[in-house]
Structures are given as structure tokens and as C-alpha cells.
Amino acid sequence: MPGTDDVGVVPDAAALGVAVLAQIVEGTADGIFLCDAERRWVYVNPAACRMLDRSAPELIGHDYVEVVPLRKRAAARQYYSALLEGSTEMLTRMLIGVGGEEREMVFAPFRVDVDGRPHGAALFRDFTETRAAARAAAALAQSAAELVGEKSTSEMLASTARHIVEGTCAVWAGLAVVAESGTFSSGGAFGPDGGESFLTSEAYRAVQTAPAERYLDAMTGGTMQVGQAPNRAITLTRGTWEQDPILSTYGRVVLEHDWEFAVNIPLVYDNRVTGALMVLLPTGTTALSDAELVFSTALADHAAVAVANDRLSGEAARSAELRERSRVARELHDSVSQALFAMTMHARTAQLALARAEPDTSEPLVRSLEQLTRLSRGTLAEMRALIFELRPEALTEEGLVRALTTQAAAISAREPVRISVAGPTARLPVDADVEAELYRMVSELLRHRVKHASPTTVAVSLRVADDELEVTVVDDGTTTTTIVVPLQASSRDGAPP
């Protein structure tokens, strides 16, 4: 046994002796194995057995591709042939643990000759957790960045699906969000053929027409309801999907993939279910690992936030658009009102000038000017009533009595009816909302009576009595309609209740 006394002599492994070498090989935390030319396990060290989750007797004599996922076996066979020819390329290989879950192993392979026959050997380590954590972190960061990106909702959901497929064992992932209308408003998926959004894919358009509540209900065995607090993720079998009429009809695209089990995770925003994420597991796999489930749930939450953001900014944009339209309408109103004011003045000036200059002038000209004056005054009255539709604050500024007087003038300008409005000059003791509602009601009542009863006169009166406001509308002294509004104590006295 060489020792440190022998200066200049470097011992080789053989000199250590079988016993020492065996201790090293059996004791290392790295997996070490040896396979023959037909890929059959010849030797596996204890660490390899732990990582492969099988005992040595269960492995020895079997083809090593049996622990490789089905879809990777062709590549594994090719790789082994290259190894036997001397390739030492390090690589990452997925192997299947006994529970069906896939583990990510990194191999440092090399060829060994045993009794003159080529064998394949390798040192390997399980990098599943390390790699998964790194990938998860990267994917979550990217997903978070995408939340403020410019993609459409469906594109964002397809991107989330891609992160999930790339970061877990899933063969396909799909997300869908439910709209208020009860159908899926947007969705995205990623699978072996790449990513698809509901908007661009024919196949997924069918899902878009599905009754969402019923669909989610069937998908999750009744545990997922839109708008309710979320439940845990739930696993579904292919059989259930095939047998449910709603799922097999609208979700037939899902059946085109190769899967036995699927995991359904709710998309949650503000502690309410807004949609679902479905992850299809490869045949032979029955569940996501805990880490994969946590990762997928985090991405599902990102997606839910992205969708909520999208909806909120859509509402903000629509609100901004409405305000802009309102502003344009008000400007137009003001400009037209100015023009009408000028027109009434010109018409009156012309009338006076005509009367002064040529008192015996022809009837047609006088009549025309009279018409012009009347028309422009009438139009101006109508414009004045319009302001209450364009500017809600105007009603508060003018008060109900003056506003109704304006409305009466506008109707009288169009129709052959005289409408009088009588009421207190002081501000009425009602809230702004009540005043607006009363204005709307009385205006509508006036228009209705004028249109259907064609009265020649209408009298509107407002009266405050005890703790009530009474609005009475009488046409031609015959038909009476009364609206009674109770007054709040606070409005009446001005003091808080």
C-alpha cells in the first residue's frame, strides 16, 4: 500500500486496492453506474439507487431506457450508442422516479472496457430541485415583467402557459378567464405545437363559446365556481373529460393531446375565482410535484392579476373616452348657444329696423322675420334645456325649479302648449341625487303628456309641506299627476341627523 513516505511516486487507483476503491464508489453521494453494450445495468452504487428510487436487484439486468420517459427513449438509445463509441458529452437527462414524476439528472458519461467489451459508465447527480428553483425564479420574474407589458390578455395567458410547460413536466397548459357574460373572454395555451391564443386559433374558438360556469364545474368536480372563494387544485382524469358532454364538445381540442391526468388550478383575483389553469401531465405521470404545483399556482396568480389589470385599464380608457365625449358635447353646446344668442339679436334688430324704416312693408318679409325670431328663440330655449343632460352640475347650480322652467320653455318652443312652473325661489331641501331624479321624472312626464294628451296648458307646481316635497302636474285643469318625495331630516334642517 503506497504511503506518503514514497516521494515522487503518484499512486494510481489500482494501487489503492479494491477495498478502498469500493468504499469510495459505494460511499459517494454521486450516482455511479455501469451498463453493458446492450444497455443493461451491470452495477449501480447506493447513491444511484436512491436517486432512481429503486433497489439494485430491481435494476440489474434491465435496459436502462426503462427509467427514461417514453418520449425521450429514442434519443436515449442514440445517445448510448454514441457513448459506446467514445463520446463523453455531459448531458441532462430526464429519468422517471418510481412515483411517475420526472427527475432532472446531469450525467458525466464515459466508456469503459470490461473484459474487452465496451460498457457505458457515468457519474450523475439529481439537479431537479436546484434547476427547478432557478427556472421558477426566472419564469416568475419574466411573468411579473410581462404584467406591465403591451401584450393582449390572450397573448399573456399563452405566455404563462409556456412558462408552465417549460418549467414543469406538463405536456400542455391552458388558461381561460371568464367574462361577466358567462363565457370565456380570453385564453391562451401552450403545447407541443407551440403557443396559441383563443383569439387566433380555430380549435380554441369552440372553448370560447362554452358556458363557462358549467365547463369549470365539470372540469373540477363542482369545486370551482366563478366569483366564489377558491378551493385547492384538483386532478381530473381523461375519462371524466371524455364522458362529460360539455367538456368533450367544447373542449375537444384538449383531447387531441396525449394525457391521462390533468391538474386544474383556479385563477384567483381578490380572493375570487376568475378563471382556470389546466395542466396536462404526460402519460405515466399522475401528479405535479409540490414544487411544480407551487410554481404553477404562482404563475396562475400572475395571470389573474394581468387579466384584472387589463379589465381595469379598459374601464379607465372607456371612462376617459366618455369624459372626452362629454367635453366635446359641452363645447359644441356652448358654441351653438352663442350662435343662437347672436341670431336672436340679429332677428330682433332686423324686426325693429324694418318696423321703423318701412312701416307699410310687405307682409311676407314681416312674417319671415317673425318666424326667424320665434325659431331662434325657441332653439335657444331647447339648447338651454340640453345643458342639464350635458352637465349634471348645472342642475345643482340652477336648482330644480329653474331647471324645470327651462325645460318647460324648451318644450313650449317645439309644441303648441303653454307650460308654467311655480315653486319656491329658495333652494329645495333635497339631495342632489333626488333633485336629478325628480328633474328626469317630471321632464319625462311633461313630454309624455304633451305627446299623448296634447293639452293646451300644463301647470307644474312644487310645494314643501311638513316633511314632504310635493310636485303636481296638471294639464288643462283636468288630469293631475302628483309625485311625493319624503324629505330627510338632515336636508330639511341643515343639521346632521
Place this chain on the structure above:
Amino acid sequence: MLVVDPDARVLTALWAAVSNEPDLELLGAVPDATTALASDAEATRVVALVDVSGAGGTDLDLVHLLSRRDGWRVVAMSVSSGLRAVSEAAGATAFVVKGEDVETVLSAIRTAASS
């Protein structure tokens, strides 16, 4: 009488209307405050008809400045009646809405002239 209004249509119409009134003499019809402040008159009583609809409150400053001149009175006018209170607080003797009868506007001017 001085008329101040940024809308050329209103200015022209008011000019024509006032020209027709024998008891009112039009000093000028101007579009903005700067031009308005530059004008002056020898008359004992000047009524300024000022449009206060514009944004920024500069018109109210004009109302305030003109109302402090000796012998001057200001009648404020606007498309809506929301500015009545602030106009009167700024020194306007009266407030007219541009939708009201022309007679009402002229009557307000006459009342201000004799006050």
C-alpha cells in the same frame, strides 16, 4: 357701453342690437380683457357688458378692475347661470344668461346705467 366677448358672432350681433337703441351709445366691442382695459371714456356713466364664460377666471379679474373705475358699471353675461354668484362677488351689478330674451339683456344694461 363697452362689450367684451371672445365670440365674434356675439360681438357683431350685440353691436348691431345696441346701435339700434337710441339711448345707448357703443364705445367699443372688443374680444379680450387687454383691449378692454386699454379703452377709456369721457362719459359719466359707462356700462361694460362682459362675457365671463371663459376658463381661468381672467374675465372675473376684468369685472373686478372695470367695476372699480369711476362711473363704470359691469353687467356680467354667460351661457349658463353657474357663474352668477362669483360675478356679483367680483363686482358685477347684474348678471344675464345668454339664452334669455334680448330685451332682458338690454333692460339689465339700462338698469346698470341708471344706478
